[in-house]
Amino acid sequence: MSWKLSLLTDLAKEVFSAIHPLLGTARSREVLGLGFGGDKTRFIDAVSESAALQYLKNKGFSCIFIGEECGVKEIGFFPKFYLILDGVDGTTNATRGIGFASASIAMSPTSWLRDIEAAVVIDLYNGGIYSAEKGEGAKFNGQPIKTSSIKTLEEAVLSIDISRSPGSIEKVAPLVSKVRGVRALGSASLEICHVASGLLDAYVDIRGKLRMVDFAAGMLIVREAGGVFLQPNGEDIPNAQLNELKGFSVVASANRDIFDKIRLLISPNAPS
Amino acid sequence: MSWKLSLLTDLAKEVFSAIHPLLGTARSREVLGLGFGGDKTRFIDAVSESAALQYLKNKGFSCIFIGEECGVKEIGFFPKFYLILDGVDGTTNATRGIGFASASIAMSPTSWLRDIEAAVVIDLYNGGIYSAEKGEGAKFNGQPIKTSSIKTLEEAVLSIDISRSPGSIEKVAPLVSKVRGVRALGSASLEICHVASGLLDAYVDIRGKLRMVDFAAGMLIVREAGGVFLQPNGEDIPNAQLNELKGFSVVASANRDIFDKIRLLISPNAPS
Numbered sequence: 170m171s172w173k174l175s176l177l178t179d180l181a182k183e184v185f186s187a188i189h190p191l192l193g194t195a196r197s198r199e200v201l202g203l204g205f206g207g208d209k210t211r212f213i214d215a216v217s218e219s220a221a222l223q224y225l226k227n228k229g230f231s232c233i234f235i236g237e238e239c240g241v242k243e244i245g246f247f248p249k250f251y252l253i254l255d256g257v258d259g260t261t262n263a264t265r266g267i268g269f270a271s272a273s274i275a276m277s278p279t280s281w282l283r284d285i286e287a288a289v290v291i292d293l294y295n296g297g298i299y300s301a302e303k304g305e306g307a308k309f310n311g312q313p314i315k316t317s318s319i320k321t322l323e324e325a326v327l328s329i330d331i332s333r334s335p336g337s338i339e340k341v342a343p344l345v346s347k348v349r350g351v352r353a354l355g356s357a358s359l360e361i362c363h364v365a366s367g368l369l370d371a372y373v374d375i376r377g378k379l380r381m382v383d384f385a386a387g388m389l390i391v392r393e394a395g396g397v398f399l400q401p402n403g404e405d406i407p408n409a410q411l412n413e414l415k416g417f418s419v420v421a422s423a424n425r426d427i428f429d430k431i432r433l434l435i436s437p438n439a440p441s
Numbered sequence: 442m443s444w445k446l447s448l449l450t451d452l453a454k455e456v457f458s459a460i461h462p463l464l465g466t467a468r469s470r471e472v473l474g475l476g477f478g479g480d481k482t483r484f485i486d487a488v489s490e491s492a493a494l495q496y497l498k499n500k501g502f503s504c505i506f507i508g509e510e511c512g513v514k515e516i517g518f519f520p521k522f523y524l525i526l527d528g529v530d531g532t533t534n535a536t537r538g539i540g541f542a543s544a545s546i547a548m549s550p551t552s553w554l555r556d557i558e559a560a561v562v563i564d565l566y567n568g569g570i571y572s573a574e575k576g577e578g579a580k581f582n583g584q585p586i587k588t589s590s591i592k593t594l595e596e597a598v599l600s601i602d603i604s605r606s607p608g609s610i611e612k613v614a615p616l617v618s619k620v621r622g623v624r625a626l627g628s629a630s631l632e633i634c635h636v637a638s639g640l641l642d643a644y645v646d647i648r649g650k651l652r653m654v655d656f657a658a659g660m661l662i663v664r665e666a667g668g669v670f671l672q673p674n675g676e677d678i679p680n681a682q683l684n685e686l687k688g689f690s691v692v693a694s695a696n697r698d699i700f701d702k703i704r705l706l707i708s709p710n711a712p713s
Contacts, residue, residue, distance in 0.1 A: 193640075261598060261621070261622050265598065265639075265640045265641075266640050267598075267624070267626075267635065267640050267641070268540060268541065268566075268567070269540070269541075294540075295540070326533060326537065326539075331617055331623055332617075332620075332621070332622045332623045333621070333622070334618075335618035336618075338610060338613075338614045338617050338618065339611075339614060341610075342610045342611065342614075345603055345604075345610050346606075346607035346608075346610065348604075349533070349604070349605070350533050350604045350605070350627065351603055351604045351625050352539070352625050352626065352627055353623050353624050353625040353626075354539075354541075354624065354625075354626065355622065355624055363539065367537075368465075368537045368538050368539050369537075369539070
C-alpha cells in the first residue's frame, strides 16, 4: 500500500474508533452550532472531525484540511497535500442508529477536485474500507472490486436520493417505474461505494445539493472500479476548488449502458 | 421468556446461522423455481425455510407451517399452533450483500392474522432480534423498545417502498416533499421493526403488494411498541387467513399524530 492510502486508511480507522461507540446514542444528536457547509454540526460530526485533526497533528502530517464542519484549516508549517473529509456522511442515520453511515476522505496534491489521487470511505457500522488510488483500481478491505455488469434497468437496483427536494420526485418518477428496485439508504459516499463494489447498479442524486465533501472520495473509488461518475446530463463533473460549497447533481453508475438509460429518463428536466 | 418467544427466538437464530454465511454470495442468487407466493425461489430463500422446517421437526414441535416458498405444511401429528415465516425478507439485498435483510416469524393459535400472539424478526446481517408477545410489549435483544415521540413530518424520517409500482411514486410525492428524510431500505419487516424501536418514524407501502408473510410479525411488534399499524385510509388491517396471498397497503407509524398527517397527504388516491 502506498503511503497515501496507508495514511488515509489509518485516519479512517481513527475516525471509526471515535465514532462507532456513539452511533444511535442521544449524545450523538446534540447540536453544537452551524458548520462550514451551513448544516447543523452535531456532536457526532464534531467528534469525527476532531479525531481526524488530532491524528494528523499527532503524526506530524502537515496539510491543508477541508472539513464539512470546520472549513479550511492549515495543519503544520509545510503543507504538502490537501485532505477533504466528511467525518459523518449520513448523520441522520448515525444519530438514530440506522445501520448505514460512513466517513469519507480524499487527498489531492492541489486544491482542485480533479487532481484527487487517493480516497477512502469507511463504513461506520462495520468498519469495512473502500479505497482507491488514481490508476491503481479500487478495493474493499484490500481486495479489488469492480462495478456490476448489469446493463438493463429492468435488472438494476438503484439508490435515489429524493429527501428534502420537492420537485425532484417527479423528475425521477419515469426512472423509478422502470427499475427492478429502488433504495434510498441515506449516505451518499457509501451508496457510491456500493456502486463501485457491484452491490448497487447506480446512485442518482439530481437535487443539485450534493457537495464535494460528500462525493470527492466516492467519485475516485467508483471510477477506479470501472464505473461512471457524471452529471445527469452526461457532462463531466466540473472541476472546482475543494473548499467550494456549490451543490451538484450526480449519477454514479456501474457502466456506460446503465448511465445512458438513466440519462434518457431523467435528463429532460434535470438540473445540470 | 415464554415458551412461545423462546421457540421463535431459537428458530430465528437457527435461520440466521444457515443464512448469514450466504449473504452476498453468487450461490445465494440461484433460482430454484417459483414459490407459493408466486415469486422466484432463490437458493437463499430455500435454505432459510428448510432450516426452519428441519428445526421444528427435530424439536418435535407439531404445527401448521406457512412459508413464503413452500406454502402450507403440517408438521407432526397434533399441530397446536400456526407459524408463518418469511425466511428472507429483502432477498435482493441479501443476495447482493446490501446490509439490510431479515427473517420474520409469527405464531398464532388459529389460522387467523388477528390472533397472532408472538412474533420475532431477526436482522440477518447482525443477528439483532426484535420480538413481541401480545399484551407484553416489544423488545430488541431482550430490552424493551418503544416508538419515537416525533409528531411532525418536518422532523420525521420515513421509509417508503416505491419499487416496481408505476403510479405509486406520484401518490407519495406530497408526503416525500414534506418530511425530513426518505429512506427505502428494502426489507419491510425490518423497516417496520425500525419504526417499533424508534429509528424510523414511519414505514409506508401503498402499492397494495405487501403480503401477510411480510408484515404478520412486524405488525404485532410495532403495535406492542406503542405504534400504529393500519391501512393508509385509517382502517384496520382486515382479518384474513394466514395462507391468503392477497397484497395489502400498510402504514406503520410511531404514533397516531404522525399517522394522521401521513394519511392526509396520501389518502386521496391511495388504494385501501
